[in-house]
Amino acid sequence: MINHLMAVFNLTPSDASGFILMGIPGLEAAHLWISIPFSMFYIIGLMGNFMILFVVGKEQTLHKPMYLLLCMLAVTDIGMSTSAVPKALCIFWFNLKGMTVGGCLTQTFFLHMVYTMHSAVLVTMAFDRYVAICNPLRYTTILTNTCIANLGLVGLIRAVLFILPMPLLLRRLPFCANRIIAHTYCDHIAVAKTSCGDITVNRMYGLVIVFLVIGLDLALIVLSYGLIIRAVLRISSKKAHQKALNTCTAHICVMLISYTSVLFTTLTHRFGQGIALHVHIILANLYFIVPPMLNPIIYGLKIKELRDKMGKYTCRI
Incomplete structure (x- = not known):
């Protein structure tokens, strides 16, 4: 896959010098010692998310839109943590700081792509x-499994x-001889800062993505919950209030x-010059690693049907 992407980005053997990832400077x-919680959180996250995928896949009663969305979230969680954590652990454990240009651009692409998909989910x-x-009353007709699959594809x-x-914008930049990235992974702006050229376009595009993805997605989520709160307030029964809000608690968390x-992370990387570098990187x-670890725990605790099924398979194991 990396070789294919190197061909797409028109990389040549002269790019083999690559970059040096410093880990956490200072x-x-x-x-x-830092690698211990990192590896533990990573393993717990992988186990929890794979458990959700396994249980939903095995149980026909869970083949519903809500659980398919949980599977999509689990896949993006696995993708996010796996895109960044293994390289960080290689730096912490074996001092393997080198990374080819092709590998770095590939990691940049997957890190940001998986997060954008995560936000869409x-x-x-x-x-x-x-x-x-x-x-x-219209839930089963509006949100079918096919509809969820189509939304995931979009x-x-x-x-x-x-x-x-x-990565295409990064590829056009002239990189300095000293290609040192003060980070554990190849973030878009961190890589751009190693360039000797003008990175204004990279900075602007990064901000555009932040507003288009995070800004728009947050606005849609706030709108959805605004309508939900309005609908809940119209219900006279306090028990119905609690039941309706309980269905949203896990997602809100x-x-x-x-x-x-x-x-x-995004804003401090661009505007937080007063924050210590090692604090920002940590x-x-x-x-x-934290959201992918917590998401299965949150949903496992809050959704009774999923909790019961996961408990059944855990006891078998």
């Missing part, structure tokens, strides 16, 4: 909750189209964890 002596889940609460196409220009961390890495 905390090199603590890399081994969260929007679709908000729409799912809106229909379930505001139009419960989200994937959007992610690829939006993110593909990033996941949404807050995901968007808060990515907004902080928090940026936590975004790739």
Whole structure:
């Protein structure tokens, strides 16, 4: 796959010098200790998300739109953490800091593409909750499994189209001889900063993506929950209030964890010059391991049907 993308990006053997990823500058002596929670969170996240995929795949009763969306979220969580964490652990454990240009651009593409897809899944889940609460009688006719699959495909196409220009914009830049990236992974702006040329276009495109993806998706989620709250307030029964809101609790928790961390990482990388570099890098890495670890736990605890099925298979194991 990397060789194919290298051909797409018109890379030549002269690019083999690649980049040097420094890990967490200033905390090199603590890399081994830092790797312990990183690897633990990563493994727990993989186990939890693969468990959701396994249980939903095995249980016919869970082949419903809500659980298909959980599977999509699990796939994006696995993709996000796997795109960043293994390389970070190679730096922490074996001091393998080198990365080819092709590998770096490929990682940049997948990191941002998977997150964009992740955001699309969260929007679709908000729409799912809106229909379930505001139009419960039409839920099965509006949100079919085919509809969810089509929405997932649209989200994937959007992610690829939006993110593909990033490595292409990086490829046009003249990189300096000293290609050192003070990070554990190849972030778009971190790679651009190693260039000796003008990176204004890269900065602008990165901000456009932030507003188009995070801004638009957050606006749609807020709109969905605004309509949900309005519908809930019209219900006279307090028990019905609680039941309706309980169906949204898990999604709200996941949404807050995901968007808060990515907004902080994105904005501090561009405007947070006063924040210590090692603090920024640690928090940026936590975004790739904490949400993927917590999401299966949150949904496993909040959704009784899923919790019961996961408990059944866990006991068998």
